Amino acid sequence: MSDAHTETAWHSQPGADVLDAVNSGPDGLSEAEASRRRDEYGPNEIRDDEEISPLAIFVDQFRDVLIYLLIFAMLISLGVGLLPGHEPEYIDAALIGLILLANGIFGFVQDYQAEKSIEALKDLSTPDATVIREGERHVVDSSEVVPGDVIVVEGGDAIPADARLIETASLETDESALTGESAQVTKDIGPTDEDAPIAERTGMVYMNTSAVRGRGRAVVTETGMDTEVGAIAEQLSETEDTQTPFQKEVDRLGRTIALGIMAIIVLVGIIQLLFTGAGPISTLLVAITLAVAAVPEGLPAVVTLTLALGSRRLLDDNALVRRLPVVESLGSVDVILTDKTGTLTEDEMTVRRLYTDGREYDVTGTGTTPTGEFERDDQAVDTEPLEAILRCGTVCNNAERAPAEEDEAFFGDPTEVALKVSAEKAGIESTGERVREVPFSSARKRMTVVTDDETAYMKGAPEIVLERCDRIREGGEVVELTDERRQEILDRNQSFATDALRVLGFAEKSRADPEAEADEIESGMVFLGLQGMIDPARAEVPDAVADCRSAGIDVIMVTGDNRETAIAIGEEVGFDPAGAMTGTEVEALSDEELSEAVEDVEIFARMAPDQKVRVLEAVLENDHNVAMTGDGVNDAPALKRADVGVSMGERGTDVAQQSSDMVLLDDNFASIRDAVAEGRGVFDNIRKFVNFLLSANAGEVLAVFFGVLIGSALFPSQFASESQALILTPVMLLWINLVTDGLPALALGVDPKTDGIMERPPRGADEPVINRHSLVLIVAFGLIYAAIGLPLFFHGLSVSDDLVVAQTLLFTFIVIGEIIQAQILRWPYGLSLFSNKWLVGALASSIVLHLGVLYTPVNTFFSVEPLGWTHWLWMTAAVGAFTMLGTALVLGLDRLFDS
Numbered sequence: 001m002s003d004a005h006t007e008t009a010w011h012s013q014p015g016a017d018v019l020d021a022v023n024s025g026p027d028g029l030s031e032a033e034a035s036r037r038r039d040e041y042g043p044n045e046i047r048d049d050e051e052i053s054p055l056a057i058f059v060d061q062f063r064d065v066l067i068y069l070l071i072f073a074m075l076i077s078l079g080v081g082l083l084p085g086h087e088p089e090y091i092d093a094a095l096i097g098l099i100l101l102a103n104g105i106f107g108f109v110q111d112y113q114a115e116k117s118i119e120a121l122k123d124l125s126t127p128d129a130t131v132i133r134e135g136e137r138h139v140v141d142s143s144e145v146v147p148g149d150v151i152v153v154e155g156g157d158a159i160p161a162d163a164r165l166i167e168t169a170s171l172e173t174d175e176s177a178l179t180g181e182s183a184q185v186t187k188d189i190g191p192t193d194e195d196a197p198i199a200e201r202t203g204m205v206y207m208n209t210s211a212v213r214g215r216g217r218a219v220v221t222e223t224g225m226d227t228e229v230g231a232i233a234e235q236l237s238e239t240e241d242t243q244t245p246f247q248k249e250v251d252r253l254g255r256t257i258a259l260g261i262m263a264i265i266v267l268v269g270i271i272q273l274l275f276t277g278a279g280p281i282s283t284l285l286v287a288i289t290l291a292v293a294a295v296p297e298g299l300p301a302v303v304t305l306t307l308a309l310g311s312r313r314l315l316d317d318n319a320l321v322r323r324l325p326v327v328e329s330l331g332s333v334d335v336i337l338t339d340k341t342g343t344l345t346e347d348e349m350t351v352r353r354l355y356t357d358g359r360e361y362d363v364t365g366t367g368t369t370p371t372g373e374f375e376r377d378d379q380a381v382d383t384e385p386l387e388a389i390l391r392c393g394t395v396c397n398n399a400e401r402a403p404a405e406e407d408e409a410f411f412g413d414p415t416e417v418a419l420k421v422s423a424e425k426a427g428i429e430s431t432g433e434r435v436r437e438v439p440f441s442s443a444r445k446r447m448t449v450v451t452d453d454e455t456a457y458m459k460g461a462p463e464i465v466l467e468r469c470d471r472i473r474e475g476g477e478v479v480e481l482t483d484e485r486r487q488e489i490l491d492r493n494q495s496f497a498t499d500a501l502r503v504l505g506f507a508e509k510s511r512a513d514p515e516a517e518a519d520e521i522e523s524g525m526v527f528l529g530l531q532g533m534i535d536p537a538r539a540e541v542p543d544a545v546a547d548c549r550s551a552g553i554d555v556i557m558v559t560g561d562n563r564e565t566a567i568a569i570g571e572e573v574g575f576d577p578a579g580a581m582t583g584t585e586v587e588a589l590s591d592e593e594l595s596e597a598v599e600d601v602e603i604f605a606r607m608a609p610d611q612k613v614r615v616l617e618a619v620l621e622n623d624h625n626v627a628m629t630g631d632g633v634n635d636a637p638a639l640k641r642a643d644v645g646v647s648m649g650e651r652g653t654d655v656a657q658q659s660s661d662m663v664l665l666d667d668n669f670a671s672i673r674d675a676v677a678e679g680r681g682v683f684d685n686i687r688k689f690v691n692f693l694l695s696a697n698a699g700e701v702l703a704v705f706f707g708v709l710i711g712s713a714l715f716p717s718q719f720a721s722e723s724q725a726l727i728l729t730p731v732m733l734l735w736i737n738l739v740t741d742g743l744p745a746l747a748l749g750v751d752p753k754t755d756g757i758m759e760r761p762p763r764g765a766d767e768p769v770i771n772r773h774s775l776v777l778i779v780a781f782g783l784i785y786a787a788i789g790l791p792l793f794f795h796g797l798s799v800s801d802d803l804v805v806a807q808t809l810l811f812t813f814i815v816i817g818e819i820i821q822a823q824i825l826r827w828p829y830g831l832s833l834f835s836n837k838w839l840v841g842a843l844a845s846s847i848v849l850h851l852g853v854l855y856t857p858v859n860t861f862f863s864v865e866p867l868g869w870t871h872w873l874w875m876t877a878a879v880g881a882f883t884m885l886g887t888a889l890v891l892g893l894d895r896l897f898d899s
Helices: 015-021 031-041 054-060 065-082 090-119 228-238 245-276 280-294 299-316 326-332 384-395 414-425 462-467 483-498 541-550 563-573 583-587 591-597 609-621 633-641 654-659 670-714 730-740 742-748 772-800 803-824 837-855 869-898
Strands: 128-133 136-141 150-154 162-174 210-222 319-321 335-338 350-356 359-363 374-376 434-438 446-451 456-460 469-474 477-480 502-509 525-534 554-558 603-605 626-630 644-648 662-664
Touching: 015 162, 015 210, 054 090, 065 090, 065 245, 150 162, 245 670, 299 319, 299 326, 299 670, 299 742, 319 670, 326 644, 326 670, 335 609, 350 384, 350 414, 350 483, 384 414, 384 456, 384 502, 384 525, 414 502, 414 525, 456 462, 462 469, 462 483, 462 502, 462 525, 483 502, 483 525, 525 563, 541 554, 541 563, 541 670, 554 563, 554 609, 563 603, 583 603, 583 609, 591 609, 603 609, 609 626, 609 633, 626 633, 633 644, 633 654, 644 654, 662 670, 670 730, 670 742, 670 772, 670 803, 730 742, 730 803, 730 837, 742 803, 742 837, 772 803, 772 869, 803 837, 803 869
Parallel strands: 335 554, 335 626, 469 525, 554 603, 626 644, 644 662
Antiparallel strands: 128 136, 128 150, 150 210, 162 210, 319 662, 350 359, 350 525, 359 374, 434 446, 446 456, 456 502, 469 477, 502 525
């Protein structure tokens, strides 16, 4: 959203002119006029066209090329019944239909639960607003506010619409959700420059922000979708939901498999018809068998289950995944664009530095917990010299501790809360009863209170406080505040500010008359010193950023906060401040220049929402996989556009959470590091079971392909009957694909992460699951299956002259070969067999189930024969050869591709 998305720059016009422009006045609108405008402009609401539809979510589970392949295989199984003399393969169709349904239900449950968990966060409007109508106050539903309404805002109120201030009294607002600026914004009625960014428009208040203290009146200029928040919502509605890289890859994989199946069927059909003399029916039966053999029926279910289990593990680590493919996508990101406020920082002001009695002190500890020390030169010091300034900070203060049952530790302005906590660290509490307060205002820039012991305490902007002082506390004594001492204080103030600290000055005076005029009370003060505070970085963030970078992931800060604060926090957590840019500077760059800049710059400050999206687009254009983190309304467009949008659960706004792919429930940036590790582990597992399933399918296809050709040529009598013209029957292939390799594949999906997973670089943006290494592995394993399995098949056929015995041998060999292959594929990852108890159980189950097929009455259903001891001798030799060749293949390919 651009800062100039509206036609009128209301912030640059005097309040009186704005009232005239919207045909209103200090007494507001009449009820009749308000009603007319409500009809004209519509309700003051953010439109949300998206509704959670369980049916739509369920249907989405079947919009996948691999799912289409399964449906195709099911229809072929039923279509056999259309051939003369054949019955539909109801069992085959039922098995495929069952796996389709199970896959759809599993994905639906995961996606629907994620959507429902976010649904409660959709409400963007405030329930009530105070408006002036015909000179009188009325409380109305915020949706009834119209342009021209005069609204009244007080501390604690949510702002119902965008409005131009016409009256203020110590009004401060929290606009962090909209601008990313963590500090409270002091408001006044003066106009600002037309090109001023939102964060500097002090004469405006905005929908979806809140008043922290003070009060004010404002005339509404924009409502609903015409507000700044509405412009962001409009931008979101125009941003199409993009597929994750993994979703795109799965689609490509499905299309590739489909094209491969069709090519193989056509090739086999041509060869059979031209060179073997097989009839059309026989050719079609072989084509159906090849289709069933080539389709990895279990792949969609295994992918879904693996992603779902990954999402469950992430949920245990306080990360809610809203779209399953995001689990894998997290593991492939190589750039993280992160917001600052509430993401890298605590979103709580904390006093970090003191200057008093001519000395500077550091303050440890963060947040609202009063634990920490006061240090000089990294050594803890006695707090007695600090008591005067700390007491002033806690007495001249309107914050107070909240009851234990409240979620927040304090009630009050974050700056004043920081002063309270700073005093509590030294064991100092507010003493004395307040008998007079001269409140803070944007014009005065100071606050003073007088206690019942006639002591006046002041805090405010350092230069303003200094003007009211003629003495200073130094060395335990009160001495004259000379020009040299004033300059020293101002220099120290500048030093604090350079380090991005928000600085306040403090002063006191004894024997102050609480009945006197404010100017008299606030004159002749004794300067006590300075306290500098900042929204500090989270303690775990530096390590998390370092871990991400050691994993080959670039981390870039993109914040609405000012440059100085962004640089200070950035340096603290490990960002390089060199070349830090502001939104204005970004706006001046061409797309090509920005694409170059994002490769070098690590800090972007004072960024408007549309500028954040532009930086994101530049990174994406450079072929990076990008995760975007944020918590404010201003982050929402970028969150939706990123490969992986990560919002904050505690501090995150409704819009940000609804636009993201994943919500960090603990707002902890370190959780992103853990999510990346989890995602990398998920990708490793996906690659393992994809290699496993497809190499097994390749073995089946090649066995059927070459077996039919060789069998027709060498054993014409056995292959003469159309009912016997198959190397493996469709039901055998379905059993293999859905059970005996399906169970191990599922277990491979829960393999543990390998050691050092965060010490390797992320896979390239264009590196698929099936890379050259995987492709060679799949084809080579397929050839090994065929090269060993077919001699076993034809040996059994020649010895027994029974096609069923030969089919049983090949059927059993493939089952046992896959059981062994499951562990062979894990060796390069350094995983032992017993590191995954589920895999042990799956392999054992596959063996038991297959023995049940061979040696129970079920064998008639599968058309197999029980194997004798001589058959098992042949099988042992074949399996031994397979194990040696498979192990050599895996280890050899690893050395080849690593080199």
